[in-house]
Amino acid sequence: MANKHSINFSTHVAAGLLCAGMISSVAQADEGSEPELLETMSMLQTMTHKSSLAIDHKNSGLLDFYAHELEEYIEKAESIESSDGKPIGQLVKGMLAPKFKAFKSAAEGSDWKSISSSFDSMIDSCNSCHQATGYNFINIKRTDKNPYMQSFESDN
Numbered sequence: 553m554a555n556k557h558s559i560n561f562s563t564h565v566a567a568g569l570l571c572a573g574m575i576s577s578v579a580q581a582d583e584g585s586e587p588e589l590l591e592t593m594s595m596l597q598t599m600t601h602k603s604s605l606a607i608d609h610k611n612s613g614l615l616d617f618y619a620h621e622l623e624e625y626i627e628k629a630e631s632i633e634s635s636d637g638k639p640i641g642q643l644v645k646g647m648l649a650p651k652f653k654a655f656k657s658a659a660e661g662s663d664w665k666s667i668s669s670s671f672d673s674m675i676d677s678c679n680s681c682h683q684a685t686g687y688n689f690i691n692i693k694r695t696d697k698n699p700y701m702q703s704f705e706s707d708n
């Protein structure tokens with residue numbers, strides 16, 4: 553009997569600790585991920601812009617490089633569990649990742665029309681997620697302006 557009691561007691565304590573742990577880890581994820589989310593978004597924007605310029609110049613080597621960079625930042629965004637109560641990782645996996653995959657496989661070929669249109673669909677998914685998370689005022693739009701001290705021509 554004494555044994556049964558102590559088992560019950562420790563089960564309760566363990567469950568209590570588990571709950572406390574879960575609550576504090578969710579709170580930590582929320583607190584910790586906001587600057588990380590903003591930095592990741594900012595890098596996604598840069599890599600998307602640079603990919604766009606590489607597409608404009610039909611520069612396969614450079615596009616391949618930026619597609620890999622994009623992939624890494626998308627993985628980083630997938631690892632952000634939540635921010636401001638929004639399930640970031642899940643949304644990135646459901647909305648952006650499939651569109652990125654389609655773009656990446658198009659980019660492995662040389663049909664620039666389909667590369668460009670799959671890239672446009674990927675950008676649409678960026679904006680769909682901004683709408684889904686209440687950031688509809690963040691509207692990503694392709695531009696052919698090159699603000700970088702870098703040439704996107706393919707023959708250099």
Ligand code: HEC
Nearest residue numbers: 590593594596597600640643644648678681682685687692
């Ligand atoms: C989870 C859905 C989601 C997806 C997918 C997503 N974003 Fe975001 N984005 C957000 C949220 C949420 C914020 C606001 C972040 C904050 O509160 O700090 C944001 C903010 C931004 C910002 C503002 C930060 C800045 O530096 O101005 C940019 C730019 C941005 N996203 C670009 C992109 C691009 C480009 C893509 C697609 C390649 C993308 N986002 C995909 C949710 C998403």
